[in-house]
Amino acid sequence: INILAIESSCDETSASIISDGKILNNIVATQSVHEKYGGVVPELASRAHQQHLIPVIHEAIESSGLKKEDLSAVGFTRGPGLMGSLMVGVSFAKSFAYSLGIPLIDVNHMQAHILAHFIDDPKPSFPFICLTVSGGHTQLVLVKDYLEMEVIGETLDDAVGEAFDKTAKLLGLPYPGGPMIDKYAKEGNPGAYKFPLSEMPGLNYSFSGIKTAVLYFLRDQLKVNSSFIDENMVDICASVQHTLIKMLMQKLKRAAREYKVKDIAIAGGVSANSGLRSELGNLAKELSWKVYIPKFEYCTDNAAMIAMAAHYKYLKGEFCGLDVSPMAKMKLGK
Numbered sequence: 596i597n598i599l600a601i602e603s604s605c606d607e608t609s610a611s612i613i614s615d616g617k618i619l620n621n622i623v624a625t626q627s628v629h630e631k632y633g634g635v636v637p638e639l640a641s642r643a644h645q646q647h648l649i650p651v652i653h654e655a656i657e658s659s660g661l662k663k664e665d666l667s668a669v670g671f672t673r674g675p676g677l678m679g680s681l682m683v684g685v686s687f688a689k690s691f692a693y694s695l696g697i698p699l700i701d702v703n704h705m706q707a708h709i710l711a712h713f714i715d716d717p718k719p720s721f722p723f724i725c726l727t728v729s730g731g732h733t734q735l736v737l738v739k740d741y742l743e744m745e746v747i748g749e750t751l752d753d754a755v756g757e758a759f760d761k762t763a764k765l766l767g768l769p770y771p772g773g774p775m776i777d778k779y780a781k782e783g784n785p786g787a788y789k790f791p792l793s794e795m796p797g798l799n800y801s802f803s804g805i806k807t808a809v810l811y812f813l814r815d816q817l818k819v820n821s822s823f824i825d826e827n828m829v830d831i832c833a834s835v836q837h838t839l840i841k842m843l844m845q846k847l848k849r850a851a852r853e854y855k856v857k858d859i860a861i862a863g864g865v866s867a868n869s870g871l872r873s874e875l876g877n878l879a880k881e882l883s884w885k886v887y888i889p890k891f892e893y894c895t896d897n898a899a900m901i902a903m904a905a906h907y908k909y910l911k912g913e914f915c916g917l918d919v920s921p922m923a924k925m926k927l928g929k
């Protein structure tokens with residue numbers, strides 16, 4: 596079974612080939628047009644997908660050593676994501692599958708982020724809890740099987756990646772600011788400044804309060820000392836990062852306790868954060884968890900994870916028709 600998978604939900608155009616469950620390649624074209632706008636511009640994203648898609652797919656097929664006639668199915672991201680971006684991938688997948696006379700497999704992007712854990716060893720065992728932390732999502736998911744997942748908690752407003760990026764913007768750092776905060780935080784004191792931890796009911800999160808808290812904090816400090824940010828950058832970054840990680844870990848610990856699960860996975864772009872990784876390492880020792888973090892290449896948006904999801908859906912015969920349409924707000928689970 597050879598499946599071509601396509602990812603185009605946001606600002607990464609990607610294609611991957613999976614052969615009998617083994618990922619052969621993962622070609623990613625990152626869009627740089629958005630940098631100067633400080634965020635993804637949807638209209639520019641869909642145009643860039645149109646430019647990148649065919650070369651990326653061509654490279655994936657070429658480098659796999661297969662011919663397009665060898666393909667058994669085409670998998671693609673149906674949602675969630677930006678409507679215009681999704682549209683490019685979905686339309687291509689449909690026409691390509693139709694022209695080859697092979698089935699189509701629609702994939703949920705958030706489910707795929709979790710299935711990225713099955714690309715390499717070691718693999719988590721079921722049931723496990725996955726904390727998905729990205730620019731658009733923050734979810735606690737109980738993973739019962741490859742295709743059986745339940746969202747047990749999520750953010751009620753901003754995603755944690757957004758909180759990193761928006762705070763970074765207040766500090767005058769370039770987009771995306773998450774990696775910059777991480778870099779400065781390494782040299783700072785995480786206890787230097789205190790920011791409130793928002794307490795949401797159950798296993799839910801809220802990350803919109805922290806950017807307001809940081810905004811007011813900076814405004815007050817800058818009144819007294821106009822170079823406050825420059826002089827204290829590392830301490831501010833360390834304190835903000837510490838607060839965000841503490842919020843993430845509180846609910847993750849509670850979820851693990853409530854569901855009696857010790858296999859813990861993280862997914863999404865924010866799982867690159869070194870503070871988060873080391874805190875998970877500490878908790879693994881303290882609570883005898885087994886912690887799983889995918890390779891960075893498979894944490895951010897990529898088609899290999901879409902291919903993995905398509906593979907499991909192929910095995911269960913879960914295909915979709917040519918009338919399928921993209922779904923910007925596609926939900927995970929039932």
Ligand code: ATP
Binds near residue numbers: 759777894
């Ligand atoms: P989604 O997958 O929810 O649609 P997305 O595609 O924007 O959203 P990703 O590409 O998975 O999300 O992740 C991007 C986010 O990860 C950005 O918010 C970025 O700042 C953040 N990020 C990347 N590296 C780090 C890091 N080292 N520390 C903190 N945040 C980081």
Ligand code: FE
Binds near residue numbers: 704708729895896
């Ligand atoms: Fe993503």
Ligand code: MG
Binds near residue numbers: 605606730895896
């Ligand atoms: Mg992205």
